[in-house]
Amino acid sequence: MERKKPTTIHDIAKALNLNSSTVSRALNNHPRISEKTRLMVQKTAKKLAYQPNSMAANLRKSSSKTIGVVIPRISRHFFSQAISGIEETAYAEGYSVVICQSMENEKREIRNIDTLISSRVDGILISPAIGTKSYKHLNQIKERDIPLFFFDRYIEEVDASKILTDDFKIARQLAQHLIDQGCKKMAVITGDRQASIYRDRINGIYETLKENGFNMESQLLIKETELIYENGEQAIREWLKQGVEFDAVLGLSDMVAISALKVLQEEGIKVPEDVMVAGFSNEPASALISPAITTVGQPAYEIGQLAVKKLLHFLKEENPMDAHEIAILKSELIIRESTIRTK
Amino acid sequence: MERKKPTTIHDIAKALNLNSSTVSRALNNHPRISEKTRLMVQKTAKKLAYQPNSMAANLRKSSSKTIGVVIPRISRHFFSQAISGIEETAYAEGYSVVICQSMENEKREIRNIDTLISSRVDGILISPAIGTKSYKHLNQIKERDIPLFFFDRYIEEVDASKILTDDFKIARQLAQHLIDQGCKKMAVITGDRQASIYRDRINGIYETLKENGFNMESQLLIKETELIYENGEQAIREWLKQGVEFDAVLGLSDMVAISALKVLQEEGIKVPEDVMVAGFSNEPASALISPAITTVGQPAYEIGQLAVKKLLHFLKEENPMDAHEIAILKSELIIRESTIRTK
DNA sequence: GTGAAAGCGCTAACAG
DNA sequence: CTGTTAGCGCTTTCAC
Numbered sequence: 001m002e003r004k005k006p007t008t009i010h011d012i013a014k015a016l017n018l019n020s021s022t023v024s025r026a027l028n029n030h031p032r033i034s035e036k037t038r039l040m041v042q043k044t045a046k047k048l049a050y051q052p053n054s055m056a057a058n059l060r061k062s063s064s065k066t067i068g069v070v071i072p073r074i075s076r077h078f079f080s081q082a083i084s085g086i087e088e089t090a091y092a093e094g095y096s097v098v099i100c101q102s103m104e105n106e107k108r109e110i111r112n113i114d115t116l117i118s119s120r121v122d123g124i125l126i127s128p129a130i131g132t133k134s135y136k137h138l139n140q141i142k143e144r145d146i147p148l149f150f151f152d153r154y155i156e157e158v159d160a161s162k163i164l165t166d167d168f169k170i171a172r173q174l175a176q177h178l179i180d181q182g183c184k185k186m187a188v189i190t191g192d193r194q195a196s197i198y199r200d201r202i203n204g205i206y207e208t209l210k211e212n213g214f215n216m217e218s219q220l221l222i223k224e225t226e227l228i229y230e231n232g233e234q235a236i237r238e239w240l241k242q243g244v245e246f247d248a249v250l251g252l253s254d255m256v257a258i259s260a261l262k263v264l265q266e267e268g269i270k271v272p273e274d275v276m277v278a279g280f281s282n283e284p285a286s287a288l289i290s291p292a293i294t295t296v297g298q299p300a301y302e303i304g305q306l307a308v309k310k311l312l313h314f315l316k317e318e319n320p321m322d323a324h325e326i327a328i329l330k331s332e333l334i335i336r337e338s339t340i341r342t343k
Numbered sequence: 344m345e346r347k348k349p350t351t352i353h354d355i356a357k358a359l360n361l362n363s364s365t366v367s368r369a370l371n372n373h374p375r376i377s378e379k380t381r382l383m384v385q386k387t388a389k390k391l392a393y394q395p396n397s398m399a400a401n402l403r404k405s406s407s408k409t410i411g412v413v414i415p416r417i418s419r420h421f422f423s424q425a426i427s428g429i430e431e432t433a434y435a436e437g438y439s440v441v442i443c444q445s446m447e448n449e450k451r452e453i454r455n456i457d458t459l460i461s462s463r464v465d466g467i468l469i470s471p472a473i474g475t476k477s478y479k480h481l482n483q484i485k486e487r488d489i490p491l492f493f494f495d496r497y498i499e500e501v502d503a504s505k506i507l508t509d510d511f512k513i514a515r516q517l518a519q520h521l522i523d524q525g526c527k528k529m530a531v532i533t534g535d536r537q538a539s540i541y542r543d544r545i546n547g548i549y550e551t552l553k554e555n556g557f558n559m560e561s562q563l564l565i566k567e568t569e570l571i572y573e574n575g576e577q578a579i580r581e582w583l584k585q586g587v588e589f590d591a592v593l594g595l596s597d598m599v600a601i602s603a604l605k606v607l608q609e610e611g612i613k614v615p616e617d618v619m620v621a622g623f624s625n626e627p628a629s630a631l632i633s634p635a636i637t638t639v640g641q642p643a644y645e646i647g648q649l650a651v652k653k654l655l656h657f658l659k660e661e662n663p664m665d666a667h668e669i670a671i672l673k674s675e676l677i678i679r680e681s682t683i684r685t686k
Numbered sequence: 687g688t689g690a691a692a693g694c695g696c697t698a699a700c701a702g
Numbered sequence: 703c704t705g706t707t708a709g710c711g712c713t714t715t716c717a718c
Contacts, residue, residue: 004488006463008695019705024697032703049483054461055407056695059398059710074426080418087444096458099442101430115439118397120349140392145347258631285628288601351711362689367713375687399711402694 068116085304123147170331171204187221187246232259254279291337411459428647466490513674514547530564530589575602597622634680
């Protein structure tokens, strides 16, 4: 089956006895073109169902008007929100967005970036996979002078502007809140502490515990694991089996927090009366279960928005001086029943 | 700031005293090329950090090896799952995927499609926005001989292959289940019944109620509204205020079902003892709240997978004969506490 | 097995 | 204001 050949500017030119460059100008609302021909051309374009071939235009202009985005997975509430912010802002400025999921897998992340480079995106926004240990692929982007921005997560060794949340500070607030509610022994479930976000949060928690005179040996439990649903349950069961005590569980993702809550309830441990539970990232489910779980609301949409703004600003100004700034957006402590001590 | 010019095949050719066409062949593992030059070229390509310009290649080949996907929003569990299925399958076959969100907005959907046509995608998979009433933009795709497939949702007036779930059948099963559990007066919260999915589900429910001798006037309540969280609460409050009775709420999305459940509980109405509640689509939250909500698990990943397979098969076979088939995948009735009558 | 040359569809000097 | 011309980087005949 032969594909029908799409209309080109040459077809329009021929139909109107014009030159294709005139057609191009008319279509792009070039200033030096007569109103009459502009209208003629646009009418004929519509009649012939002309759709510009953006590959050709971009090839010629060597700019794709496209932003590449690499995220771990779109199914996470935070990222789908961030993408909304990215898309809204980009579209408003006439840019398209290409989204790649790394699925928290370094190999895929590398492939994603190759694809984006090949399609000559004008800039890349990335929230690297947790497991990403090498950064050759990221430096490669910089070497090609493609503007690179980290958002939410970052790799310390790679020199690029970052748009982050105040993980350190909000983790402090969250820890302080638990202590204020009477927590004496905190059980923390964290992800890979080499990853920026978990490291920052853990540091905030540590500092706050120390300030409050906690004994870091006896008053803190830490479990480092992948922050998926199942692992919340597993962590709790382990601790329970070991017979260690704790009066608050702080999961660094809502999914582990929810899963922890469920096991506690199953085991007849009351939340928040016996053990308080808090999470991170304000997944929709955290507000819906009972008791509703205290969590941290992150400005996901705003992060996406700001990342694009910074990128576009950089693209316009061509100002390489501010290439390494760090913007930090405020998160919000969302206190719900699960951490309000009642007894 | 001048952007550094990326390496081209000409640069490689020059470095090796070869012709650029030879380089192109070497890079693409063309059969008629000596092993020696192939290796030379590939080595030099790596050394010069060559990344092919896919715009140029695609322009030349007038095929982008890209699949365009239009969905209402990625934040919905069903769609993010479907995208996973689409991406996995497409990547395995060397295709890229461009995702566009219509945000349930017809104007945006039209713009999305224009973008996809302009970027000369090889095919389009779409799950149209609920509000989409016109279909000029969809027929336009077909007129350009770009293969078009509906998945999950479809527009009857547009002639294209479809990959669907068995909404009609599973809605029947769900309704029957409620009746089996003793439901005598069913309150249904549906979305726009002009949309294929809701229409099919409602038809299934109607048929089952009739079969079971329900009086459609007195034993069925219907509220048609946008299926967002808030509207579940609102529907229930309205009915409650009107003083009408019902013993089961069937929300055609989990979000409205959950929201309905919450209000019922707030109002002191016990679920499932006084009123049963069921939803649709198996959002993660539906399993986490208590009581856990009966819902319909849809084969989202499989739908995405199959949609791509059908598209790629069509692209390969160039067989326009099977252009209008309908594939229907089986959903699963997930029965949970919220519909198990205990009294 | 490799080279020469044409051209995908578009834009942007440079003329006039 | 419009036409001419020359590519953007790549693939693909057609030669040899």
